[in-house]
Amino acid sequence: MLERKQLKDRTQVTFILPENTPDGPVSVVGDFNHWDPASHPLRSRGDGTRSTTVALPANSAHSFRYLAAGDYWFDDEHADAHDGANSRVHT
Template identity: 45%
Template sequence: MLKKQNMNKEKKVKVTFVVAGNTDNVSVVGDFNQWDPSADPLKKRSNGTRSASVVLEPNQRYAFRYYKECGEWFNDEAADEYVVNDHGGEDCVVTTF
């Protein structure tokens, strides 16, 4: 699940990435963090989900995926779009329009 919030003072968009709990350690990995699995780990929340927030530039499209500690990649069903990646799969896209 994706939640977007305009940050008017900074003219940026805060995007919160949320996945259901009961999963291995997960990170959100994408264009916004140079696809670095250690950059944005999702933290466990009291409601059983995991989430991480990133602040992004407005009017952009960012490819991303989730990465599990066990080496598995997965997509977000709530992504704004999907694009074919260089590995024969699909990446999610979040837009900040």
């Protein structure tokens, strides 16, 4: 799931997944962090979910995926769009 908060010239996008689906650590990777899994790991929120927030330029579009333990890549079913291999978020 994606949540957005508009700032002046940026949009804070929060990427949210259930706490244990999938098991183990998960990161959001995309063109906004050079596909680096160390940049945005999801952290527990105490409400049964985990998340990370990324500030992106307003009025832009970005490709992303999730990377879980065991080199398991997956898309966000609630993304704004999909471009074949990746999920897309629009700010």
